[in-house]
Each structure stands twice: as structure tokens, then as C-alpha cells.
Amino acid sequence: MLAPSHIQRLIERARQFSALAFEAASKADELAAIDPNLWSEFHRSGLAMAAFPEALDGAGLCESSHQADLCTVLRLLGAGDLSIARLFEGHVNAISLVTRYGTKTQLRSLAAAVARGALSAVWGADDAAGLKIRGEAYPSVLEGRKILASGAGLVTRPLVTAEGSSGQLMCLLKLAAEHPADLSQWQAQGMRSTATGTVELTGVVITAEEMIGDAGDFMRQPFFSGGAWRFCAAQLGAVECLVDLFRGHLVARGRAQDPYQLQRVARCAASARTARFWVEEAARRFSAQEEDDDATVAFANLTRTVVERSALDVMEIVQRGVGLSSFIRPNPIERIARDLATYLRQPVPDRAMSDAARAVLDSPLPIGEFC
Ligand SMILES: Cc1cc2nc3c(=O)[nH]c(=O)nc-3n(C[C@H](O)[C@H](O)[C@H](O)COP(=O)(O)OP(=O)(O)OC[C@H]3O[C@@H](n4cnc5c(N)ncnc54)[C@H](O)[C@@H]3O)c2cc1C
Incomplete structure (x- = not known):
């Protein structure tokens, strides 16, 4: 477990980042996009890595002992810019799902990608057809799209839910930075800079290494x-x-x-x-x-x-x-x-x-x- 002073420093950096996000929020809302410099600052602040365990250069924010600290960070970011808080929440949710249901190798791979500047997210919402995994064995291929996906066009390591022959599965994708995203429908009243859109995934090849946990894990309670x-x-x-x-x-x-x-x-x-x-x-x-x-x-x-x-x-x-x-x-x-x-x-x-x-x-x- 991290020393309290380490967590206090993270919270202090979250407070400082929140103040920057607040200053930038009006422009982000107007442009419906978050300034790339602010994302760089987000990574520099340690927030991108914070949900990973200490052994992977994180602050363990996903761990039971740090849920109160995660709560403080989410409140701080929500006060700064709710769109950024939403993206951070999705990023943390994905890391906690991989921590809970994935393998050590999968978590390490995600941590390495985030350390290099990637963001994650959980894309669960489906259109009427839903996202499907074609075939019984891996490598396999996806068919369909995700809708209401926050960080579309920005997130390269999303965790998506998809229907396989055994039920609902989770895939931790590796999308190219230029993977197309359709933001044209996101004419929302608020949360404009979350880049919430549709991501076409038909034809994306998935390997066994990208499958997280077992069928049904995503909606496992509590x-x-x-x-x-x-x-x-x-x-x-x-x-x-x-x-x-x-x-x-x-x-x-x-x-x-x-x-x-x-x-x-x-x-x-x-x-x-x-x-x-x-x-x-x-x-x-x-x-x-x-x-x-x-x-x-x-x-x-x-x-x-x-x-x-x-x-x-x-x-x-x-x-x-x-x-x-x-x-x-x-x-x-x-x-x-x-x-x-x-x-x-x-x-x-x-x-x-x-x-x-x-x-x-x-x-x-x-x-x-x-x-
Ligand atoms: C800013 C933003 C970012 C988002 N980002 C993501 C993301 O990254 N990934 C993702 O997966 N999703 C994302 N979402 C989608 C989000 O998770 C929800 O799916 C969505 O906001 C719910 O929309 P809704 O109000 O239409 O919900 P609904 O669940 O459709 O609710 C609308 C109303 O209908 C009622 N209702 C629901 N079902 C029924 C039923 N069967 N019969 C009768 N009444 C019913 C509800 O109680 C409610 O009153 C995002 C949403 C927002 C606002």
C-alpha cells in the first residue's frame, strides 16, 4: 500500500489539474474537444496511471484501500470539467475491470500503453444489432459497432463488450490512432467535449490475448x-x-x-x-x-x-x-x-x-x- 504522503501528492496534483481543466472548460465546450495540451498535463500529473497498482507505476486507486481517495479525485475532476471526469471515470473503470478479470500480462500491457500516452474506456452501449464476435475460436473478428462511446477518436485501448457464443464477453482492443470515429450525432446539450460517438468495429481482428475474463463477468454483481x-x-x-x-x-x-x-x-x-x-x-x-x-x-x-x-x-x-x-x-x-x-x-x-x-x-x- 502506498504511503499516505504519496496519495496526498496525487490528490494535490489532481486539485491542480482540476483548476487547469476548469480554466480550459469553456473553450473545450465551445470546440467540443479537449485541448491536447491538457491531455499531456493529465498524463504528466500521474492521473492516467493512478488506477494501476504501485508495482506498475500507479497509485493503486482501484484497490479497496484507496476507494476514498478515488472518490476525492473524481469529485475534484468533476468540479474542474465534468467531461474530463467522465473520461477519467471510464478509463479507471476499464483498468479496474482488467485488474479484476484479466491476467497480469493483460494488465501490464495496458499499463505500458497508458504510460506511453494511451487512454482506455468502457464502451458498453450497443445499437439494435449489437457488437458480435464471429466464430468460436481465436483469432476471431468483430461485427458491428459501439454507440455512445466516450473518447471516440481519442481512446486507443477501449474495453468493449461483445456477444460471443458463450454470452457477453469483454475485449480490450488495440485501435490505431487513426481508427475512424463518427461524432456527427453528438449534438448534445452538455458534455460536448467528451467526444461521445459511434465507432465502427466490423472487421477488427481479436486474439485470445485481448479477451478479458469469462462470459458474464462484465455485469457481475456487486x-x-x-x-x-x-x-x-x-x-x-x-x-x-x-x-x-x-x-x-x-x-x-x-x-x-x-x-x-x-x-x-x-x-x-x-x-x-x-x-x-x-x-x-x-x-x-x-x-x-x-x-x-x-x-x-x-x-x-x-x-x-x-x-x-x-x-x-x-x-x-x-x-x-x-x-x-x-x-x-x-x-x-x-x-x-x-x-x-x-x-x-x-x-x-x-x-x-x-x-x-x-x-x-x-x-x-x-x-x-x-x-
Ligand atoms: C456524456 C455521456 C457519455 C457516455 N459515454 C459512454 C461510454 O463511454 N460508454 C457507454 O457504454 N455508454 C456511454 N454513455 C451512455 C450511458 O452509459 C447510458 O447508456 C445513457 O446515458 C443512458 O441514456 P438514456 O437516458 O437514454 O437511458 P435509458 O436507460 O434508455 O433511460 C431513459 C428512460 O427510460 C427508462 N427506461 C429504460 N429502459 C426502459 C424499459 N425497458 N421500459 C421502460 N422504460 C425504460 C429509464 O428508466 C429512463 O427513465 C454515455 C452517456 C453520456 C451522457
Whole structure:
């Protein structure tokens, strides 16, 4: 395990990088692209390697003992630029999947690629046809495409899900830097610089070395749903940033003592802190891998609902408290609210909520002791 001072330095570098990302975010939003110099800084800061174990020159952020630190880093990046936080979250998710289900050789190969400047991601979303692996033996070939793939055109080592004869499999691809990506459909309200697009993969040859784990591993619980705390942490960073900007606005405009604004500040502070308690606890439970996997999943699902509610409330309160200027560029509140509203749209929120409700109903425990 890394010395606390080493982790503290990483968090300090994440804080500095977040400040740079915040400065660059307006331009990135306008151009729908993150400045390559910022990516260089990202690699220099140690963040790209941070999720790998220490033995591979990382900081072990994927390890159980460092989930609280990962939570802090995700919050910091979410406060700087939510698009970068999203890309970082995907990168970390891919590394943790390879750590959990892959071989040492596969993890070493990914670490070497990232050390040379590559980024990873998890591309799971499919169109109606889905991505398929043709044939029973390797080398084999992919047929289909991935949609809603963040970092399309930028990520060269994505982990993609694909349907094989034995079920859903994971392939850690090696894409050429010039592999085509279609970003034409990404005319989103927010998260514009995530480069979220369609990547055609028909004809890509995959070898046995690129196959990670066994069929069904990708959605194995409690990791699949329990890991939702990570995107919640990134969203929380943006929520906290909105509250800070609101406070700064009120103080700068001499409006902070108005009783209605005081009420708004109190509601925002309480709401953001409530979300933080939930996210940090979800991260703790995920790392503790408590015996009751269902409870870990239920807690993460409830965390999604709490963070979504907090974000929606804070956005509304801040926009009403600041007024029209919060809708006018280049006020960062305008961009952050667009990004957050977009990034809150995560898969099947109704099912996350209703699964959690069913887990509560099925539990014999008093509600105070549930999950
Ligand atoms: C910025 C950004 C980056 C992304 N990057 C990636 C990426 O890199 N890789 C990746 O794989 N994905 C990525 N995604 C996609 C993401 O993981 C989700 O798949 C997507 O955001 C969910 O979209 P949705 O709101 O349409 O979800 P849906 O799940 O379709 O939900 C829409 C609504 O329909 C409801 N609903 C869902 N299913 C049903 C049903 N069967 N019957 C009735 N109601 C239903 C939901 O509860 C919700 O109310 C990204 C998304 C964003 C916003």
C-alpha cells in the first residue's frame, strides 16, 4: 500500500489539474474537444496511471484501500470539467475491470500503453444489432459497432463488450490512432467535449490475448451496479462547484444577507453534503465488499437517486438565486448546469430506483439497519 504522503501528492496534483481543466472548460465546450495540451498535463500529473497498482507505476486507486481517495479525485475532476471526469471515470473503470478479470500480462500491457500516452474506456452501449464476435475460436473478428462511446477518436485501448457464443464477453482492443470515429450525432446539450460517438468495429481482428475474463463477468454483481458510485462522485464534484460559484456570486454582488438567498445557500449546502455522505458511504461499502452483495448494490442504487435529486435541486436553486446571468455564456454556471443535466442521464434510472425499493421490501431488517 502506498504511503499516505504519496496519495496526498496525487490528490494535490489532481486539485491542480482540476483548476487547469476548469480554466480550459469553456473553450473545450465551445470546440467540443479537449485541448491536447491538457491531455499531456493529465498524463504528466500521474492521473492516467493512478488506477494501476504501485508495482506498475500507479497509485493503486482501484484497490479497496484507496476507494476514498478515488472518490476525492473524481469529485475534484468533476468540479474542474465534468467531461474530463467522465473520461477519467471510464478509463479507471476499464483498468479496474482488467485488474479484476484479466491476467497480469493483460494488465501490464495496458499499463505500458497508458504510460506511453494511451487512454482506455468502457464502451458498453450497443445499437439494435449489437457488437458480435464471429466464430468460436481465436483469432476471431468483430461485427458491428459501439454507440455512445466516450473518447471516440481519442481512446486507443477501449474495453468493449461483445456477444460471443458463450454470452457477453469483454475485449480490450488495440485501435490505431487513426481508427475512424463518427461524432456527427453528438449534438448534445452538455458534455460536448467528451467526444461521445459511434465507432465502427466490423472487421477488427481479436486474439485470445485481448479477451478479458469469462462470459458474464462484465455485469457481475456487486461490481457492475455497485460501481455506479464513481459516476455519482464525478457528478457530485460538479454539484459542489455550482454551490461554490453561487456563494461567490452572492458575496461578490452583496446579496448574501438577503433571507431568501440565505435559505437557498442553506438548502444547497445541505443537499450537496447529503449527496457527499451517500457517495462516500457507497464507495466505502464497495471497497469493503461486505458479504451482502445485494445490500451493496441497493445502496449504490439509492445513491444514484440521492445524487440525481441533489443535482436537480441545486441546479434549480442556483439558477433561481443567480438569475438570468446563470444562463448566459461565459458564466461557468451555464456550462456546468448543461453538463450536469446531460451527465445525470445514466442507464435505466427507474430500474435502479425500483430494484432498491424491492430490496428494502424484501429485507427482514429494520430500515435503520438495512444495507
Ligand atoms: C456524456 C455521456 C457519455 C457516455 N459515454 C459512454 C461510454 O463511454 N460508454 C457507454 O457504454 N455508454 C456511454 N454513455 C451512455 C450511458 O452509459 C447510458 O447508456 C445513457 O446515458 C443512458 O441514456 P438514456 O437516458 O437514454 O437511458 P435509458 O436507460 O434508455 O433511460 C431513459 C428512460 O427510460 C427508462 N427506461 C429504460 N429502459 C426502459 C424499459 N425497458 N421500459 C421502460 N422504460 C425504460 C429509464 O428508466 C429512463 O427513465 C454515455 C452517456 C453520456 C451522457
